[in-house]
Amino acid sequence: MLDEPNALDDPWVVPGAAVVVGGGGPVDRVALAAIGPVFPDAVVYAADSGAETATQLGLAVDVVVGDLDSISPGALAAAEAAGTRIDHHPAAKDATDLALAVDAAIHDGAVEILVLAGAGGRLDHLLAGALTLADFRWAHVMIRAVIGSSRVYVVHGPGTALVSGLTGELVSLVPVGGPAVGVTTSGLRYPLADATLDPGTTRGVSNVLDHPAGRAAVTLRAGALLVVLPGELDSHPTDPDPDPEGPSR
Structure with missing residues (x-):
């Protein structure tokens, strides 16, 4: 784990920002600090029991979304008493509560979203929660996330993700929904230049992070990528002749 994060120069959240909080266990506060401050005027959406996670993080929830099967009766009653908007969905639905909460934020006008969720619980929920961040319907929205102790940046092509962390921190590039085409990086030890990453590849x-200031850029011409910083430093000695095909260690 990282002992302390690098602060971003400027808050990434702007007017039209939202925070979506899911369940699945605690959110690492070091990772949350590293991805940037939560703008005080951001609208906070809780996906079901995410309302309790939000309270633990000191966030006042504006909207609770979901089928309400996992939020505690006490937390739901407190939200209702506070006048929180409740978007109640049936249990038989075609999307997870987290996806519904992101949808609600975008419907309400959010153009930048910070998703906060735990990394525990069911594997299928964890995978679906991470992959849904790269939904092509949301390609016009800047989405970043903290899942457990990991930070996730979503990039759709054509676009660029600017990453900030500690020099020596691990970074993985995961293609989603099809080939990630024209992947070009700067600030990483193993650079990629106009590369294609196919779904299922472990090349990325x-x-x-190799830049002295702990910064990197990942540019994509087409497709979608999750840029994942798991919150760990590289434990391998520096290879004097890095493999140009990528890390995959």
């Missing part, structure tokens, strides 16, 4: 796993 375990790269390293």
Whole structure:
């Protein structure tokens, strides 16, 4: 784990920002601090029991979304008493509560979203929660996330993700929904230049932030990528002749 994060120069959240909080266990506060401050005017959406996670993080929930099967009766009663908007969905639905909460935020006008969720619980929920961040319907929205102790940046092509962390921190590039085409990086130990990453490839796993200031850029011409910083430093000695095909260690 990282002992302390690098602060971003400026808050990434702007007017039209939202925070979506899911369940699945605690959110690492070091990772949350590293991805940037939560703007005080952001609208906070809780996906079902995410309302309790939000309270633990000191966030006042504006909207609770979901089928309300996992939020405690006490937390739901407190939200209702506070005048919180409740978007109640049936249990038989075609999307997870987290996806519904992101949808609600975008419907309400959010153009930048910070998703906060735990990394525990069911594996299928964890995978679906991470992959849904790259939904092509949301390509016009800037989405970042803290899932457990990991930070996730979503990039749709054509676009660029600017990453900030500690020099020596691990970074993985995970293609979603099809080939990620024209992947070009700067600030990483194993650079990619106009590369294609196909779904299922591990070529982008375990790269390293190599810039002295702990910054990197990942540019994509087409497709979608999750840029994942798991919150760990590289434990391998520096290879004097890095493999140009990528890390995948």
